[in-house]
Amino acid sequence: MFNNRTKIKSILDAGETGREVTVMGWVRTFRNNQFIALNDGSTNNNLQVVVPLGLADDDTLKRITTGASVKVTGEVVPSIGKGQSVEVKANSIEILGDSDAEKYPLQPKKHSLEFLREIAHLRFRTNTFGAVFRVRHSLAFAVHQFFNERGFVYLHTPIITASDAEGAGEMFKVTTLPLNSAPTLEDGSIDFKEDFFGKSTNLTVSGQLEGELGAMAFSDIYTFGPTFRAENSNTTRHLAEFWMIEPEMAFYDLEDNMNLAEEFIKYLINYVLQNNADDLAFLDQRLAEEEKSKPQAERNEMGLLEKLRFVVDNNFERITYTEAIDILLQSPAYKKKKFKYEVKWGIDMQSEHERYLVEKHFKKPVIVINYPEGIKAFYMRQNEDSKTVAAMDILAPGIGEIVGGSQREERLDKLISRMEKMHVPVAEMSWYLDTRRFGSVPHAGFGLGFERMVQFVTGMTNIRDVIPFARTPQNCEF
RNA sequence: UCCCGAAUAGCUCAGUUGGUUAGAGCAUCUGACUGUUAAUCAGAGGGUCACUGGUUCAAGUCCAGUUUCGGGAGCCA
Numbered sequence: 001m002f003n004n005r006t007k008i009k010s011i012l013d014a015g016e017t018g019r020e021v022t023v024m025g026w027v028r029t030f031r032n033n034q035f036i037a038l039n040d041g042s043t044n045n046n047l048q049v050v051v052p053l054g055l056a057d058d059d060t061l062k063r064i065t066t067g068a069s070v071k072v073t074g075e076v077v078p079s080i081g082k083g084q085s086v087e088v089k090a091n092s093i094e095i096l097g098d099s100d101a102e103k104y105p106l107q108p109k110k111h112s113l114e115f116l117r118e119i120a121h122l123r124f125r126t127n128t129f130g131a132v133f134r135v136r137h138s139l140a141f142a143v144h145q146f147f148n149e150r151g152f153v154y155l156h157t158p159i160i161t162a163s164d165a166e167g168a169g170e171m172f173k174v175t176t177l178p179l180n181s182a183p184t185l186e187d188g189s190i191d192f193k194e195d196f197f198g199k200s201t202n203l204t205v206s207g208q209l210e211g212e213l214g215a216m217a218f219s220d221i222y223t224f225g226p227t228f229r230a231e232n233s234n235t236t237r238h239l240a241e242f243w244m245i246e247p248e249m250a251f252y253d254l255e256d257n258m259n260l261a262e263e264f265i266k267y268l269i270n271y272v273l274q275n276n277a278d279d280l281a282f283l284d285q286r287l288a289e290e291e292k293s294k295p296q297a298e299r300n301e302m303g304l305l306e307k308l309r310f311v312v313d314n315n316f317e318r319i320t321y322t323e324a325i326d327i328l329l330q331s332p333a334y335k336k337k338k339f340k341y342e343v344k345w346g347i348d349m350q351s352e353h354e355r356y357l358v359e360k361h362f363k364k365p366v367i368v369i370n371y372p373e374g375i376k377a378f379y380m381r382q383n384e385d386s387k388t389v390a391a392m393d394i395l396a397p398g399i400g401e402i403v404g405g406s407q408r409e410e411r412l413d414k415l416i417s418r419m420e421k422m423h424v425p426v427a428e429m430s431w432y433l434d435t436r437r438f439g440s441v442p443h444a445g446f447g448l449g450f451e452r453m454v455q456f457v458t459g460m461t462n463i464r465d466v467i468p469f470a471r472t473p474q475n476c477e478f
Numbered sequence: 479u480c481c482c483g484a485a486u487a488g489c490u491c492a493g494u495u496g497g498u499u500a501g502a503g504c505a506u507c508u509g510a511c512u513g514u515u516a517a518u519c520a521g522a523g524g525g526u527c528a529c530u531g532g533u534u535c536a537a538g539u540c541c542a543g544u545u546u547c548g549g550g551a552g553c554c555a
Binding site for chain 2: 028029031032033034035037046048050052053066079080081082083084101102103104105107108109110111112114115117118169170206227229231232233234235236237238239242243244340350351352399400401402403404447448449450451452453462473474
């Protein structure tokens with residue numbers, strides 16, 4: 001029976017002394033042959049376990065090494081030392097699992113994120129990653145709570161899809177055909193009729209189109225699942241396998257969509273502010289120290305907590321694409337020719353342009369709407385001006401695009417003509433078009449990159465550090 | 479995929495204009511220590527200088543290629 005143990009978080013939170021507890025966890029450090037800093041992952045804070053002299057023999061004391069797992073029974077007492085208000089005075093101590101200190105890679109010292117990335121199977125045991133992944137959990141929980149409170153249905157859209165129409169990026173092929181002897185047609189191409197599904201299939205790049213089908217029945221749905229892009233992207237904000245949240249709402253226009261997205265992001269941040277105070281305090285300090293080593297010009301003006309509170313307390317800036325281009329054209333940066341890429345109406349804004357708007361001009365999250373139709377997907381609703389579509393991107397400081405969404409084109413004829421213009425196979429998409437044939441309604445939705453949200457909230461600058469086991473080009477360890 | 483940079487002890491790094499036996503801090507090990515906070519003090523061990531080839535009397539150092547990693551860009555969430 002192991003479950004009569006008490007979690008460290010509850011001991012520290014209660015601060016109640018005089019009772020006997022059994023705690024289990026992993027040794028972070030063992031000081032002075034007497035003090036164990038014990039962590040069980042329930043909180044970023046360690047429990048100090050005091051091993052009274054004479055309780056354990058020399059052999060046992062030697063086995064209390066960094067990384068070892070121990071079971072301790074003892075009394076919760078007020079701490080004499082500084083740094084913690086209560087501690088556990090051990091009555092018995094048992095080594096559950098040894099950890100050879102010469103071989104255990106984590107040492108009681110600061111490690112670089114790059115090194116920890118190589119030992120991702122152990123990095124959960126560090127302060128930083130403990131905090132990051134507790135926050136990630138809270139965010140995931142808050143996502144479901146937010147939508148549940150609003151009557152949204154959580155819809156599981158497929159992971160394997162046969163649709164290649166969305167054009168959201170390169171896809172991973174799913175097949176059971178033998179790679180070196182796949183059946184071919186007369187023209188030499190692969191005969192997918194022989195394949196498992198009888199057609200060519202891929203891993204999903206988005207659940208949106210299926211999500212729209214759900215919204216046309218439940219009114220409001222959301223998806224939250226893994227998404228796959230086979231792009232050869234090597235950046236601090238792209239993964240080959242990532243998690244995305246895609247709400248889809250019937251009877252919503254673009255403004256309703258913006259309101260929901262902004263409310264959603266603020267809700268998530270608020271949830272973490274309220275439920276992960278210790279983790280955020282640690283991450284705030286971690287980031288502050290990292291900032292110190294950067295040159296003055298590259299430092300962030302706000303600390304992590306300050307930034308999160310600011311985002312929650314202020315309205316996002318809302319501008320049209322046309323206004324955004326005007327701001328860029330009027331900007332000192334443009335006049336001093338600081339931009340590498342051309343600025344004019346019709347361009348797909350580059351990172352440098354988005355960063356300027358968010359980090360220099362507005363200094364807060366910005367929602368840009370009504371993009372030129374030429375640079376956006378076929379399903380976005382065509383505006384009256386017949387030049388732009390009802391798209392919206394939310395740009396966050398330090399991250400870039402965190403949300404991409406739109407009001408969808410609900411008018412069958414306009415949708416079909418746009419699909420034909422963009423060479424989307426209309427016949428294959430008949431199931432999608434049925435929503436516009438039978439009881440079509442104005443609707444809208446967006447996608448939020450979950451890892452980018454975790455990055456924003458934790459202040460981690462590399463997306464590989466906010467997912468347990470990152471999948472990126474040339475890297476699929478663990 | 480493109481541009482830039484890096485690779486030296488378990489980790490983080492230093493290593494001069496190419497020149498004897500490659501250093502430091504932390505970690506580890508041994509010993510000391512009854513109030514420590516990444517404990518402290520004393521001592522010890524620990525290196526295929528990423529890999530392959532080249533230049534040279536001589537290469538950790540210079541050159542070429544390869545690999546891996548990091549930052550930026552593109553694609554996007």
